[in-house]
Amino acid sequence: QKEVEQNSGPLSVPEGAIASLNCTYSDRGSQSFFWYRQYSGKSPELIMSIYSNGDKEDGRFTAQLNKASQYVSLLIRDSQPSDSATYLCAVRYSFNKFYFGSGTKLNVKP
Amino acid sequence: DVKVTQSSRYLVKRTGEKVFLECVQDMDHENMFWYRQDPGLGLRLIYFSYDVKMKEKGDIPEGYSVSREKKERFSLILESASTNQTSMYLCASNGQGNTDTQYFGPGTRLTVL
Secondary structure, eight states: OOOEEEOOOOEEEETTSOEEEEEEESOTTOOEEEEEEEOTTSOOEEEEEEOSSEEEEETTEEEEEETTTTEEEEEESSOOGGGOEEEEEEEEEGGGEEEEOOOEEEEEEO | OOOEEESOSEEEEOTTOOEEEEEEESSOOSEEEEEEEETTTEEEEEEEEEETTEEEEOSOOTTEEEEEEETTEEEEEESSOOGGGOEEEEEEEEOSSTTOOOEEOOOEEEEEO
16 A cells, blocks of 8 residues: 555644645655645645656745655745645556545635 | 536435446546545545546445446446445546646535435
8 A cells, every 4th residue: 555644734824924735655666746735625626746856836836856755845935815725745656546645734824 | 628527516325326426527538537535534546447448446446336438438336325435526537648647526525324
């Protein structure tokens, strides 16, 4: 069984602060990594994907990948109340199988 | 934009009933997936399909079957619904590329009484 671990939270940050979300995975054969945002009662929507070591930035979001440490993170700069949601880390293994963490709930307080 | 649709947003069924959940995608994706999502357990893969009439078991296939007769449509079947199958069911699809992410449908909240 592939493991994808996330802290369930809730993670509370004030509006305008940086939110840092973390994820570890168990299999070194992992190929691709994704962050999804899920609002309550809704389906997951893709925020970021990352495939190689280092940082990838998209607007207020930065994904960081360290394959040696089997660690992927998501930074949200200038957090807004609308960012309040559950963030799911997903890892793609061989033959198109994805494993998801149970998610970190983020609360951004105005 | 990728569009994945599911036949129902909410469904209430009785124990022992046969339940059909349908998913349709409009992006000509080869791969389609069925997950269930439960609090604290995250998303768990039930079945996936990589081509018409092809299917692979996921991590929790017991009590479920699937059908893929057309490329755009993937159905999940609960042969005899039980209360422990009360859950959010999510369909997803993606292409064959190594970097192809999954796109999710809106989900079906199934309650089995």
